[in-house]
Amino acid sequence: MSDTPTLPAVSREWHLLSRPVGWPKPEDFALVEAPLPQPGEGQVLVRNEYLSVDPYMRGRMSSARSYVAPYELNKAMQGGAVGRVVVSDAEGVAVGDHVLHFGGWREYAAVDAGHAVKVDPEAAPLSTYLGVLGMTGLTAYAGLLRTASFKEGDVVFVSGAAGAVGSQVGQLARLKGASRVIGSAGSDEKVKLLLEEYGFDAAFNYKSGPVSEQLRAVAPDGIDVYFDNVGGDHLEAAIGSLNQGGRIAICGMISVYNNTEPAPGPRNLARLIQTRGRIEGFLVGDHYDLQPQFVREVGPWVRSGELKYRETVVEGVENTLEAFLGVLRGDNTGKMIVKL
Secondary structure, three states: OEOOOOOOOEEEEEEEOOOOOOOOOHHHEEEEEEEOOOOOOOEEEEEEEEEEOOOOHHHHOOOOOOOOOOOOEOOEOOEOEEEEEEEEOOOOOOOOOEEEEOEOOEOEEEEEHHHOEEEOOOOOOHHHHHOOOOHHHHHHHHHHHHHOOOOOOOEEEEOOOOEHHHHHHHHHHHHOOOOEEEEEEOOHHHHHHHHHOOOOOEEEEHHHOOHHHHHHHHOOOOEEEEEEOOOOHHHHHHHHHEEEEEEEEEOOOHHHOOOOOOOOOOOOOOHHHHHOOEEEEOOHHHHHHHHHHHHHHHHHHHHHOOOOOOEEEEEOHHHHHHHHHHHHHOOOOEEEEEEO
């Protein structure tokens, strides 16, 4: 076992105290001090440097059955993180290596080496392994190419397009030959970003008027692919503009995550009959077989600057909860990252 002499006795970590009803409140959480975790055989101790906060985490705060187990009360929450190995009791992972793992929401994590992925800070900034080259990027890649069966010449509409996943979906569609890429976002500033930085052909502020009307105005000939991050009126609008054989990939529905009553479904589902349209939900965890292909194809675009990305960086483990709430509010542009 290798060790470093300067480790603290305690580590701060975020606990869920009670399951939020509606919007999460600060009193549902606590930042607590816990004894520094001791890695066992086959484990490494990681000093986290960057943490990820993501919309899906809201679902894990509920006790409802889902595709992943709920967070346990009064225990450290989990999430994506990148950090430096400070103690290793595992073959193949050395002190000083940087790893991607799932022990986020805390300063130090003891993780099984088999569940940690070595990443190279020389190849790309460490934070990108939580975003554009990590789960976020793979979500965009798999959802667009596999679930939505994107093909060259498609007209693509992306909701929440200034977010971490949405901005990458639009750029991937453009780089792979979409005839038109359209995005929605929640502010005029974000709309400008979509057009000027990410190369979208058209974009609109969904707060400026009915989504269905704004979508028809920028896509008069309809859409072939809709990548849904929002749900609600965006999904209904996309169904209304769907062309023959159109495909809708459901990635997220952030508009309904904090609802205490069921959200009304789209009122125009019958259109799927005439358009022979398809709606399919997906989870990135089902598509990790695409990871090597994804990094091979997208890595060079990131390095060359052809695929641009933004990060909203919040500093300090004590501000992790506020960063997460900011994601639910839509405060972030691109990937929300917490830097420790």
